[in-house]
């Protein structure tokens with residue numbers, strides 16, 4: 001890569017790092033991306049990743065791909081489309097082959113009901129989606145319209161929404177199914193206005209049988225898009241065609257969304273998806289590992305599921321990293337290797353339970369006093385001060401209430417604990433060496 005391209009790419013990567021939701025997601029998904037080539041004619045950024053899993057994840061994840069596109073756009077001020085390839089694929093002539101890499105359908109082939117693991121957090125959303133898909137195909141059955149699925153990042157909203165699309169399409173291929181993100185909807189609308197093709201835009205959206213719009217919350221604040229969507233919605237709804245929407249929050253909580261849209265979104269069925277519990281996380285990991293043809297020991301699956309709790313995308317990311325590591329290093333997958341791979345990304349160390357006994361031991365040893373003296377009634381400074389420090393640390397490092405701390409330090413009153421805490425805090429502000437000493441004690445207690 002010439003120097004200009006390489007500095008351009010580092011600028012884009014810096015942006016990505018700043019804008020990723022968490023350093024975890026940057027390290028997992030974006031860090032290893034490299035710019036291969038820019039096609040100025042087609043306005044394409046060819047980006048490579050080391051392994052197939054990463055390509056599949058990035059290509060199929062609309063919000064991740066959107067973020068890459070946005071960062072490219074922020075830096076270059078040009079509306080390039082990123083295309084993700086594995087390094088092997090990128091070694092063939094890109095221009096000639098490029099069409100093969102463009103997505104043929106807007107539905108991700110993996111987002112089907114069969115691949116969706118049902119647990120407590122998503123069973124209602126799953127049942128509602130399946131019911132909508134089935135009842136929509138049956139002209140005699142009433143179907144909830146629209147179906148509105150909401151929930152936090154990476155919990156399976158897009159997957160369920162597209163599963164409805166696949167189901168309908170596979171049962172009745174004559175049905176026109178359209179999946180778009182609300183951003184694509186907005187961009188197409190803007191383009192159609194600029195090029196005087198508003199009629200074509202309307203025809204496209206108002207002719208579909210099943211309209212799936214992802215992340216509808218992004219149309220809030222955009223008056224023209226809301227207006228256009230309102231008419232599209234009405235037309236489809238009146239002619240009994242199905243609409244499915246997803247969002248990160250329920251309709252009434254989407255700020256700057258017009259009241260008439262809020263009320264329409266709630267006409268049908270509003271369902272939420274929550275974070276998966278441990279059993280569901282384990283089941284999802286098993287199913288993903290199986291589908292990738294990996295045999296992963298149960299203790300490793302449990303280890304990942306216990307440490308990655310935030311969402312399913314992160315869970316998949318963690319699993320992909322572990323699988324990639326074992327593939328690249330041809331090493332066995334064990335709990336130890338999983339811990340090494342995930343160490344920097346997740347706080348995989350088990351939290352130590354801190355109690356007042358440990359605190360007293362460490363403080364007494366450091367101040368060379370007898371541990372029993374800490375609880376005693378003795379008031380000489382050489383004993384009273386370490387006691388106050390121990391109470392300060394107890395308040396900092398445990399969840400115990402003030403009365404409970406008093407009780408554990410020789411049955412003292414809670415006001416004595418507050419006094420000790422305030423005094424030590426003040427002293428630490430004035431005396432840096434004391435502050436360092438107490439911080440070191442706390443570190444020792446936590447280890």
Ligand SMILES: Nc1ncnc2c1ncn2[C@@H]1O[C@H](COP(=O)(O)OP(=O)(O)OP(=O)(O)O)[C@@H](O)[C@H]1O
Pocket residue numbers: 061063111115116117118122151152153154155156157158159160248284312313316
């Ligand atoms: N219950 C599940 N079973 C199997 N895979 C799941 C499940 N839920 C989510 N996933 C997977 O987790 C990943 C993230 O899901 P998805 O993209 O649908 O989340 P989302 O809620 O739409 O996130 P965002 O709000 O960021 O768009 C996908 O790869 C999806 O296949």
